[in-house]
Amino acid sequence: MSYPEFGDIPALAAALDAAGYLPDEGVATAAYLAIRMRRPLLLEGDPGVGKTALAQALADVVGAELVRLSCYEGIDASQALYDWDFPRQLLHLRAAEDGGGDERSVYDRRFLIARPILRALEVSPAVLLVDEIDRADDEFEAFLLEVLADNAVTIPELGTIRPAEPPIVVLTSNRTRELHDALKRRCLYHWVSHPDLEREVEIIRRHEPEVADRLARQVAAGVAAMREAGLVKPPGIAEAIDWATALRLLGATELTAPAARATLGALLKYREDQVTAERDVLPGLLARLG
C-alpha cells in the first residue's frame, strides 16, 4: 500500500486546504518533500502555531492512520516501541505447564503490546507523529534515531519487523532543549511561524463558521497585536480560535471593550499578560478598530 502521489506543491497545498489545514508556501513545500523524499519532518515553532494539526492533516490527505507518540521525560522503549503483556504471558505459562507446552511460545506476537512506533510500522500506511520530542531525554533521542534510520524494529525474541511502506514521520519540538545534530541531520527542518493576518482570519472562519466576518478580522488583528506586546506567553492560533468562540457565545458581533475584557481569559493565561494587554494593547486596538 503506497501513498497517493501529489504532482506538485500546489496540488498538495490544495489537498491540505481541503482537509481543513491552510498551509503557507513553506509548510506546503515541507509536507511535499516529506512525502516525496520519505524523510522525517522536524517542525519547530512557538506553541500553538499548528504543528500537531499539520500531522493530522497530512494523515488525512494521504489516507493514512495517524499514530501519535507524546514524549515526556523518561519515556523509554517499552512505552514507545513495544512491551510484553506480562499477565497474559503468566497465564499462558501456567496453562502450558499443565499441558506440557513449549515455554518459548511465551514470546509470541499475540503477547506483544504494540506501542506507537511499532504500531506505525505495522499499520502501513501511517503517519507517525512524535510530539514534543524535546521533552524526552538524550537516550530516547538516540533510540529514536536508530528506528528512523532503519525504518525497522528488531525484537530480540521475535525478529525484525519491517513495513512494506515506511511511515511518514513528523516530529515536533518546542525547543525546551536543543536536539542532537545527528537527529536533525536526518530530518527536514521547518520553523512554523504564526500565520499572517489574512490566513489567520481564514483559519478562524474555518473553525468558527458562525463568527461574523468583521469579528474574525478583529480577533485576528487583536491576536497579532498581542503577539507584538512582549507577553510572557503570546497567544497561538488555538487561543485565537478559542477567543473567537468565546466572543460568539457571548453574542458579540464585533470587538468591544467590555466583550474583550470578559473573554480575555480565553486568550491569555497569565495574570501579568492580562494586565499588560488591558493596559497597553486593548485601548489602542479598540481605537484602531473604531
Added chain:
Amino acid sequence: MIADPVAELTAFARSLRERGVAADASRVIAAAGALDQVDVLDQNQVYWTTRLTLCSEPDDLPRFDAAFAEWFGSGRKQPAVESTVQTTDGAGSSGEGAAGEVERVAATALETLRTRDVAALTAVERAEVRRLIAVLAPSVGTRRSVRRRAGGRAGVDPARTMRTMLRAGGEPIVLAHWRRREKPRRLVLLVDVSGSMAPYADWLLLFAHAAVRVRPFATEVFTVGTRLTRVTRALRLRDPDAALQAAARTVPDWSGGTRLGESLQAFLDRWGQRGAARSAVVVIFSDGWERGGAELLGLQAARLRRLAHAVVWVNPHKGKEGFTPETAGMLAALPYVDALVAGHSAQALAELVAVLAEA
C-alpha cells in the same frame, strides 16, 4: 541553478557555513535530492527547499535569508520570510527589541558592534589562565530522573521478573526491582559582556568553557549585554582558544552597553521558561550595572527564581574592600538570589565551584 547545479549548491552551502549555518555534506546531499523533486525555475520553491534541507534551527534562518538573497538575488517575495524571522522570538521583542535582534548577528547600524579580538590576550596570560581554570571542574549536583535502572526497592520490574520466572520454570522465585536513576542537574551560565565587565569577560568565558567541558549537554552558556547570545555551541570546541575565538565571533555586542533586564527577559522567553532554566542552577556573572531602569531586572529575576532550582550571582566587585551591592540592578535582583559570590580571580572562581557543587 543553471550551469552545474551541484557545484552551485555546494558553493552556496559553503557560504552558509561561513555564516555559521551547519550545512554539512549530508545536508547538501539532501538538498540536491530535494531540488530534484521541485521546480527549480521557481525561486520560491528553491528557497523553501534549500531552507528545509540546509537549516536546522531558528538561529540559522536570518543567516540563510541573507545568504540566499546574496546568492540568488531577491526575485523572491520578501514578506513571508520577514514575518517568519520576526516571530522566531516575537515573545521578547518589546522595548528596543533585545530578543528580536539577537539573531541578526550581521546587522545594524543602531549601535557600534565591536567584535572582540581574543587574540589580543598575551600568550603568557592565556596559558596561565588556562592552567588555573583547567583544574576547575565546575558542575552542579544531580537530580532524580524518571528513568529506572535495575536494583533497589522502588518497585517491581515485570519484564525482568518474567525472564527469571521462565528460567525457573514459571515459579516466581525472585522479584526483580527497579530504582530511580540520577541525572546531572542543568547548569546555565549567563555572562555579562558589557563594557563594565570587559576585564573579566575572557576569564568568565574560559570558566564557562571548563563547565561545558565537564558536562557538554547539561550546560548552557549565554552572553548578555545589549542582547542575548547563545554561545554553548562555540564553547563545545575542545581547545579553549578555538572555543573563545568561536564565541567572540558569535557575540555581536562585546564591550557594549548593558540592558540586563531585557537580556534576561529574552533568555526567559526564548529558553528559560521553555525548559532551560527549569530545575537548573542558573549563574549570572554581572556587576549589575544596568543602563535601563532596574525595575524590569527585578521582575525578571523574580521570574527566574520561580523557575530555577537555585540562582547564583557572581559579581567581580564583591572581592573588593568595602563592597556593598549598590548598583541599582544588583539591588533589584538581590532578593531573588540564593548566593552572591565574587569571581574576580582564579581563587574566587574556585570558591564558586564549591558553591555550585552544593547548590
